[in-house]
Amino acid sequence: MNSISIAHAGSEKYYLLLGKEDYYTAALDPSGVFMGRGAARLGIEGKRIVQNDERLKNLFRGLSPDGERLLRQGAYQIRNYKAWQFTDPHTGKISSFKSEKSIPPHLKDKVKEVIEQRRSVVAYDNVFSAPKDFSILWSLAPDDLSRQRLHQIHEYAASRAIQYLEENACYVRTGKAGARCEKAEGIFAVFQHTTSRELDPQLHTHVVMLNIGFNKQGKALALDGRKILENRYAAGMVYQNTLRRSLELNFGVKTFDRPFSDGKGVSFGVEGISPELREKFSERSQQIEKMVSPDMSPQEVRAKVLASRKPKNLTVETRQLIEAWQQRGRELGFVWENVVAQRSKYQTQSKEEINEAIATYLQQHPSTGRERAISEPQITTAALSVSNGKVGTDEALKLARDFKENFTRVSSFSQRERNFYRLSGEGRQLINFASAQISLYKTAKNLIAYYSEWLRDQRKKVLxxxxxxxxxTKKSIKIYQLKMKCLYATGKITRKQYLRLTxxxxxxxxxxxxxxxxxxxxxxxxxxxxxxxxxxxxxxxxxxxxxxxxxxxxxxxxxxxxxxxxxxxxxxxxxxxxxxxxxxxxxxxxxx
Known part of the structure; x- marks a missing residue:
């Protein structure tokens, strides 16, 4: 999967320390490397990144790697602005207003003046994290050669995702008010990590996209953040599909689908990895589940998780961790031979089956905010999600392009240099509505369970x-309802007023x-x-x-x-x- 966070000016220290962590070595060797056509233009492609690397620090500030010339104007700014805030006494929600004219009249006397800091964006951190089952398989490999091969599969999948980002997400805005969108050359700082903060096996790669892109004329400009955010799910699915297919082809394991809860793609599990084994190797996930609650907003969840993060212990050597993981696996009954070389015949999918699955997927996961409008990254995400690792990444991307040309039409929601699509008549004929109804029942079941749990919490609060x-109290509520009935019966309030009040x-x-x-x-x-x-x-x-x-x-x-x-x-x-x-x-x- 791919999670993304935006790094602002003043928060780059975390990324300057990423080079301190090891990647499958016993010593604390540097783990970072510069990649991308923009890095090649600057002469640093393939160069290692050490802790507090001056080249990376200069790039965060919009300077050349040696710090002698300015690449991008205004790349690193921290400014203070006057703002006005209103805190809702009932919900605690804070509303912020940038000017006095934007404050509603009924809130003029209830807002307070504050000073807000606005920091420029210096980078976008894409984290490509392997499914837990893959990381467990890597940690419990019986020999160093198998473990190294699994790590190389992860690195290869991450490199394919980086290639996708560079081809589809690296754009800059030019012209008056950024009217034109131009292809650009990006700079990536890539860090390979193998453990979570609780020292559980967790292969993941930080792909830090510096907010500097070079257009055809060689001018350095800020990247178009909208393009990056639009393609984050598709890039994650490029990584997932490459990882899954390579694992099945090289080790012969059997995998199964594990859809994301938000419908933004599909992960996978490995047959032979028991739920008990997965739970014992997921201490950090269990901590997060205990901290968050269903009624928390995504911003509150993120703040809670970040506040609970502790520094990773870098004094423990990787060899010691592997020995401890192997012992834990043996205690839980893991047998390597029962997981690998279990696939006797590799399954494939026809182009017709994949097209039908793409149309059904897009029907089940429509875009929010625009009725049935589909973006190009959504079509790519659908093609990679339904391929289930049975189709190579290049072939899946080609199928996505063919599906867009043959089974969609340009939507009226399309904007300048940004097209949206709808399923055409031929595309709608491909939809498997029986599968869509099954998905509806699952969604309804989960929603009702969530709603019921929320109602129980609300009843507790009322009590x-x-x-x-x-x-x-219930007695006061009954008295109120009786009064309303009496007023309605005596004609003192109308039927409409009675309904509104009750x-x-x-x-x-x-x-x-x-x-x-x-x-x-x-x-x-x-x-x-x-x-x-x-x-x-x-x-x-x-x-x-x-x-x-x-x-x-x-x-x-x-x-x-x-x-x-x-x-x-x-x-x-x-x-x-x-x-x-x-x-x-x-x-x-x-x-x-």
Whole structure:
């Protein structure tokens, strides 16, 4: 997989120390190396990077490796700006405003003035990490030759990912307001590491892209960060596919798919690596799982994880670690011969099967923010994900290009020098809707489990609050509902006012959300009919959808859920459809 982080001015010290770690040696030898066509232009390609390397330090600051000339203006800046912040007393969320004009009128007296630092981007750190099963196999190899071959497979897969990044993610903006996007030559500082911070086996490679790109004229400019972020998943899948195919071809192991939870690609596991063995070699992952909770935002999770990181112990030699890993493996019953040389026949996939799988994958994982709009990196990610290591990386990339040409059309969302695509009529005919429905059921099951767990947590919070504040007890709620009924019965409030005052604010009130939540079983049919019949033309909607304001903890629902729900409705029997239409025509008074 590929995780990416952005390095800003002032945070480059971490990367200057990466050269201190070993890579499969007993001594603390330098592990970094310069790569890329930009490095070749500067004469440092293939040069080793030592701890606190002056050449790397100068490149972070936008200077030439020797520090004698400036490559890029404004590459290293730290500026202080005046800003205004508002902290929501209910959620604790902090909203920041860059100017006084942007502050809403009702918050003018509630904001406080602060000083914010804005730091320039100096690099993008892509971390290509091998699946845990691969790292375990490397650590438990019976001899140095097998271990070295596995490490070379990892290095080769990382080099293919670097090649993909240089060809597809290294761009600079030129012209007025950066209107033109030009291909550029990039500079990469690559570091090979073999352990996690808990000294568990974890092969991973830091690919630090310096924020300097040379265009055709040789001018150094800042890289287009949007291109890098768009291609991060595709680069990760290039690494995964190369690693998996090379492992199967060279060692004859059997692998199986392990999709990422966010639908951004597919990892793999190795048959013969037991869950107990995987758990014993994943101490850092277990620590992170205990620290984070489902209601934390990605920013909160990242901050929590970074705060818990401890310095890696570099006094332990690799040979000592390997001996300890081997002993742990023997205690857990690992047998090398039961894992390798188990594949008797190598399976292949036809081009037609892969095209069908790509179309189904794109249907199941649509782009967010644009209805069914697909970017070119998404097509590449889909082709590499469905190939499952049965197709070489070069062939998978070619299949992605052919699929884009033959089964997609340019979308109306396309922008200048940035095209988006939709599946054409031929492409939609390739979709396996049966597979899409299976994916829907899995998504719904996970969502309902998550939603149920969240509801249990909310009930606990309500119980705790009700004990300290009698305003929220069940008795007070019943009294409030009785008062509202009395006011409505005596004509002092209208039916619309009664519904507005008694409708729980945590229910989905748009027709789209009602259909989705009814399909998933999160609300009953009666609740869905009542919400559909409600009138939305009053001032109740001036501040936005209450569902959006109050239930930010519920994860967003993939639009595939609603789409597949519509498809299943179309395929339902005619009698069932007529029955539903009759039920929808019932009046509100009859229902309640």
């Amino acid at each position: 705790i609050t009700s004990k300290s504040n009698p305003k929220y 409708t729980p604010k945590n229910e989905p009130l748009s027709q789209f959300k009602i259909n989705v939540y009814e399909a998933l079983g999160l609300i009953s049919k009666r609740q869905a009919y009542r919400l559909m019949n409600a009138q939305h033309g009053d001032k109740f909607w001036e501040n936005g959808d209450p569902f959006e304001r109050n239930l930010s903890l519920i994860p967003p629902i993939n639009s595939l859920v609603a789409y597949t729900y519509q498809v299943s409705n179309k395929t339902a029997s005619k009698d069932n459809t007529e029955r539903k239409e009759k039920e929808k025509k019932r009046s509100y008074e009859c229902e309640f």
